[in-house]
Every structure is written in structure tokens, then in C-alpha cells.
Amino acid sequence: MKIAVCVSHVPDTATRVKVGSDAKAIDPAGITYVINPYDEYAVEEALKTKEKFGDDSEVVVISLGGDSSKETIRKALAMGVDSGVLLKDDNPRDSIGVAKALAEEIKAVGAELVFFGKQSVDYDNSITGQLTAELLNYSCISVVVDFKINGSKITAEREIEGGREVVQTELPAIITCQKGLNEPRYASLKGIMSAKKKTIEEKPAADSEQMSEVIKMHMPQPKQPGRIIGEDSSAVQELVKLLREEAKVI
Amino acid sequence: MAAKILAILEQRDGLLKRSAFETVQQASQLAKDLSLEAEAVVVGGDVENINEISNYGIAKIVHLKNSDLSNYSSSGYTSAVSDYAKETDADYLIFSNTALGKDLAPRVSIRLSAGCIIDCIKLDSSSGELVATRPVYAGKALVDVKLNSAKKVITIRPNVFKAVPLDTPLNPEIEVKEISSPDLKTKVIEVKKSEGKIDVAEADIIVSGGRGMKGPENFHLVEELADVLGAAVGASRAVVDAGWRSHGEQVGQTGKTVSPSLYIACGISGAIQHLAGMSSSKYIVAINKDKDAPIFNIADYGIAGDIFEVLPVLTEEIKKIK
Numbered sequence: 001m002k003i004a005v006c007v008s009h010v011p012d013t014a015t016r017v018k019v020g021s022d023a024k025a026i027d028p029a030g031i032t033y034v035i036n037p038y039d040e041y042a043v044e045e046a047l048k049t050k051e052k053f054g055d056d057s058e059v060v061v062i063s064l065g066g067d068s069s070k071e072t073i074r075k076a077l078a079m080g081v082d083s084g085v086l087l088k089d090d091n092p093r094d095s096i097g098v099a100k101a102l103a104e105e106i107k108a109v110g111a112e113l114v115f116f117g118k119q120s121v122d123y124d125n126s127i128t129g130q131l132t133a134e135l136l137n138y139s140c141i142s143v144v145v146d147f148k149i150n151g152s153k154i155t156a157e158r159e160i161e162g163g164r165e166v167v168q169t170e171l172p173a174i175i176t177c178q179k180g181l182n183e184p185r186y187a188s189l190k191g192i193m194s195a196k197k198k199t200i201e202e203k204p205a206a207d208s209e210q211m212s213e214v215i216k217m218h219m220p221q222p223k224q225p226g227r228i229i230g231e232d233s234s235a236v237q238e239l240v241k242l243l244r245e246e247a248k249v250i
Numbered sequence: 251m252a253a254k255i256l257a258i259l260e261q262r263d264g265l266l267k268r269s270a271f272e273t274v275q276q277a278s279q280l281a282k283d284l285s286l287e288a289e290a291v292v293v294g295g296d297v298e299n300i301n302e303i304s305n306y307g308i309a310k311i312v313h314l315k316n317s318d319l320s321n322y323s324s325s326g327y328t329s330a331v332s333d334y335a336k337e338t339d340a341d342y343l344i345f346s347n348t349a350l351g352k353d354l355a356p357r358v359s360i361r362l363s364a365g366c367i368i369d370c371i372k373l374d375s376s377s378g379e380l381v382a383t384r385p386v387y388a389g390k391a392l393v394d395v396k397l398n399s400a401k402k403v404i405t406i407r408p409n410v411f412k413a414v415p416l417d418t419p420l421n422p423e424i425e426v427k428e429i430s431s432p433d434l435k436t437k438v439i440e441v442k443k444s445e446g447k448i449d450v451a452e453a454d455i456i457v458s459g460g461r462g463m464k465g466p467e468n469f470h471l472v473e474e475l476a477d478v479l480g481a482a483v484g485a486s487r488a489v490v491d492a493g494w495r496s497h498g499e500q501v502g503q504t505g506k507t508v509s510p511s512l513y514i515a516c517g518i519s520g521a522i523q524h525l526a527g528m529s530s531s532k533y534i535v536a537i538n539k540d541k542d543a544p545i546f547n548i549a550d551y552g553i554a555g556d557i558f559e560v561l562p563v564l565t566e567e568i569k570k571i572k
Binding site: 011013014015016017019026037038094095096099121122123124125126127130131133134135139140141142143145155157158159160161162163164165166167168169170178179180210211212213214215216217218219220223225226227228229230231232233235236237239240242243244247249250 | 385
């Protein structure tokens with residue numbers, strides 16, 4: 001079986017964000033980029049599925065972005081993915097634009113099962129997997145924390161408010177992965193060495209009309225620091241009074 | 251004929267969720283601002299409180315009904331909603347940004363060739379076109395976004411837009427449309443509920459614990475305070491990664507971004523990933539023995555003391571007033 005995993009190259013979550021001079025995106029100066037944390041669960045699940053299906057199956061990693069996205073592709077290759085594709089685009093695009101380019105490539109590769117992270121931690125869109133599924137007319141289960149596949153039948157659990165839904169569907173399908181699904185493996189030294197020899201195919205990402213437009217990026221209103229009302233439980237009465245009478249939240 | 255806005259509402263177990271009424275109210279507001287005709291759309295089997303929709307500003311209610319759609323089906327709901335939106339030539343669709351909304355809205359937007367903005371925390375149509383504000387980087391920054399497509403799909407973050415019932419409710423006009431043979435290619439066969447727990451994403455009050463709790467065996471102190479407040483229990487990434495608490499409770503950049511009325515941080519120092527996920531809470535209380543912890547920079551009220559001494563007293567004091 002052909003399995004694809006779609007990954008995104010994003011600023012590390014410890015990044016302090018500054019708005020760039022165009023006021024449309026962040027200032028990239030001094031930022032460390034990493035594989036999107038949720039995409040690591042996607043890579044792991046793709047590799048586990050490949051191991052289950054055996055030798056005639058194959059995993060390809062696909063990423064859309066600039067040259068630097070190759071670092072994230074290499075990371076997936078080092079974990080054990082077989083080959084990589086970089087859909088080159090140096091300009092920002094909206095989720096639908098990303099999904100259209102990914103859908104074309106997934107079709108070209110012929111992948112029947114595709115894993116995504118449930119959301120990227122930059123634009124926090126959490127919809128690229130679902131959009132891609134709809135473009136390909138694939139089934140889709142999002143925010144998955146448990147995944148089982150038997151032949152072409154899939155049973156997965158997805159996180160919802162206050163619980164989980166157990167969902168059934170069939171291939172072809174897209175699964176978006178949530179923390180808790182698995183423990184992503186570390187790349188071994190051998191994996192890192194062999195990743196250097198694996199091919200990354202580069203091609204321009206398919207053109208797409210942008211449907212949404214960022215007018216302005218800005219910082220949230222900074223929260224005014226409040227006050228420390230005490231250093232032990234003798235401050236509790238005062239706290240409860242403030243919550244009742246000033247904040248009126250209890 | 252005026253252009254149309256559809257509020258797509260979520261029911262669970264035959265009851266509309268609170269976030270559904272928030273969606274109704276925002277749709278009704280946009281309808282006024284942009285001279286649209288508003289309709290509320292509910293997918294599912296029997297829905298007990300469907301009449302309540304009109305209390306929040308929309309009289310026209312369409313119930314896309316089939317008992318096989320009582321539980322969510324990604325394929326079934328996508329077809330039902332998209333077909334209805336095409337049939338009525340709707341220009342705007344508004345959903346709540348819940349697990350269901352986030353799954354459904356993007357699929358519908360592709361079917362309708364509509365642009366899609368998700369997780370909006372502010373909607374402004376004063377310029378005659380809709381400009382939505384949404385957080386990015388887990389709330390470290392915000393973007394103002396507009397859609398250039400003819401059809402538009404948006405989702406709004408639950409708990410941000412409060413639903414306030416009208417003084418004089420409208421007279422509901424409910425149209426039931428039976429959905430014959432829904433597409434159940436993807437279907438929910440079981441819903442596993444976490445017993446009696448309130449989810450952090452939906453809670454109005456959250457009591458969160460961090461590494462300062464020193465171990466999973468001490469979290470009963472957090473749970474007891476949450477209990478007396480009717481609050482959800484949250485957790486920092488450190489304690490989730492250590493296996494003390496489940497990921498469903500994690501607040502922050504790789505967990506949930508929350509905006510409750512009151513957030514009580516217990517033994518949480520306030521790493522940037524955590525602050526990003528909760529700093530838009532209306533009121534923040536921090537209890538932490540390190541008075542230099544970053545959490546105090548954003549807390550409205552702080553107690554720089556021993557969590558194990560302060561928490562039980564706080565729980566007792568709140569019990570007294572409840």
C-alpha cells in the first residue's frame with residue numbers, strides 16, 4: 001500500500017512572536033523552525049501502518065513550502081519514511097491553496113491512506129486534512145487518538161468535547177493525528193545517515209487562487225499584571241471577596 | 251431576494267449545545283449588519299430544545315432530519331448541509347468551532363467552492379464586508395482576515411461570543427426536511443463519554459495544575475476545588491508529558507486554547523506555550539510559591555504561597571459561599 005504523510009515546517013512552540021514589518025506575518029528573524037509537533041504523530045502512525053502491511057508498502061512524505069522545509073522532510077526520512085516530495089512555494093498561501101496542491105500530489109503518488117497532524121502550530125488552522133480529503137473525495141477522520149486498520153476497514157477514535165467518538169470508515173482515507181495517538185520514535189543514527197541518501201523530489205506547488213486574505217497581523221492587548229494579594233492562606237478570604245465582588249465570576 | 255446566512259447548529263444526544271445559541275446570535279447580528287436573511291439549520295434525529303433557537307434572534311429554523319444522523323457522520327453531515335446550502339443559494343455559513351464544526355466546516359466549504367476562516371474571536375462588518383479576527387500561534391498574535399470568494403464559511407470560537415436571550419423571543423417557524431438515505435461512508439458507532447467531567451474547551455471556569463503539584467497523587471486538591479466551582483480540570487504540558495494527567499486536559503500551544511471567565515493556575519510557572527493557550531481568559535488567578543514566576547505577569551490576582559497550604563483553604567472558603 002502507498003501511504004503518504006503531509007508535514008509542515010513551523011516555528012518552535014517556544015518562539016516569542018513579533019509582527020513583521022509588512023504587518024501581515026511574523027518577523028522570521030532569529031526563529032528556530034521544526035517539524036510541526038502533531039506531524040510527528042502522523043509520521044509515526046504512517047510508519048507503524050507500513051510495518052503492519054509489510055514490505056510491499058511504502059511511505060512518502062510531502063511538504064509545501066520554501067527550501068528550508070527540506071529540513072523537516074529530512075527529519076521524517078530519518079525516522080524511516082522512504083522518500084520525500086517538496087512542493088515549492090516561497091509565498092504564504094491559505095489552507096485551501098495548500099490543500100489543492102497536496103491533493104494533486106497525493107493523487108499523483110497514488111496514496112490511499114494519508115496522515116496529517118491535526119493542526120499546524122503556526123496558523124492553527126486545523127482544517128488542511130479535511131479540505132484535502134474533500135478535494136480527493138476520500139473519507140476523513142480528524143483529531144484521531146486511536147487508529148486501527150484491517151484490510152481496507154478503518155476504526156478510529158477521535159477526540160471530542162468531553163469524550164471520544166469511535167468512527168468507522170474505509171480506504172481511501174485521510175487521518176489527522178492528535179497527541180496521545182502514539183509515541184513518535186527518535187531517529188536513529190543509522191536513520192539520520194540513510195536519510196541523507198534518500199531522494200527529495202522538488203517541484204513547484206500547483207498554482208491556486210487565494211480565497212482568504214490577511215489584512216493585518218497584530219499583537220493581542222497585553223494583559224495588565226494584577227496584584228499579589230498575599231503569601232499564604234490568610235489571603236484566601238480577600239481572594240474570594242475579589243472574585244465575587246470585583247470580578248463577579250463566582 | 252436578500253442574500254442568505256445559515257447558522258449550522260450542533261446537537262448532541264438530541265439537545266442543542268450552548269455554542270449553538272452563540273452561533274445563532276452571531277448569525278442574527280451579521281444578518282442585520284450585512285442585510286442578509288438568516289436561517290438556523292439543525293442536522294440530526296429528534297431535537298428536544300429546537301424551539302429555543304428563536305430566543306436568540308432567528309425565527310426560521312430548518313431541521314434536516316434522519317435518525318441515522320443523530321450521531322455525527324462526517325460524510326452524512328457534509329452532504330446534508332452542502333445540499334441545503336446549494337438549494338437555498340446561501341452566501342454565508344457560520345458554525346461553532348467545536349470538534350464537529352472544525353471537521354464539518356472545511357468539507358462543506360470545498361463543496362460550495364467557498365473560502366473558509368476558522369476559530370474567529372471577533373467579527374466586524376462595519377465596513378460593509380465581513381472582517382474576522384482569529385488567533386494564530388496559539389494566541390501569541392492575531393490576524394484580521396477577509397474572504398474574497400463569493401461564498402463564505404466561518405467558524406466562531408465557543409465561549410467567546412456570549413449568547414444572551416432576547417427580551418421578546420421570536421415566534422419559531424420550523425420546517426422539517428427528511429434526509430433520505432444519508433451518506434454514511436464515515437460514521438460514529440459509539441460515543442465514549444468521560445464520566446461526569448467538564449471539558450476544558452467548554453468550561454466557564456478552569457482550575458489547572460502544573461508541575462508545582464509535585465505528583466499525580468496531589469491532583470485531588472485541584473479536582474476538589476474544580477468540583478465546588480463546577481469547573482473543568484486543566485493541566486500544563488509538563489504534567490501531561492510526565493503522564494500525570496491525560497492530554498484531553500492540556501491547556502496551551504500543543505493542547506487546547508481556552509477563554510473561560512475564570513482560570514485558576516495552581517503550581518504553574520507559566521511557560522510561553524501555556525500562557526499562549528490561556529491568557530485570553532477573562533480573569534486569571536495564580537497560586538505559586540515562586541513570586542517571580544511569569545504566570546504572575548498576567549494574573550489578575552495572585553497568591554505567592556505554598557499550593558498545598560492555600561488550595562484546601564480556598565476550596566473550603568468557596569464551599570461556604572456556594
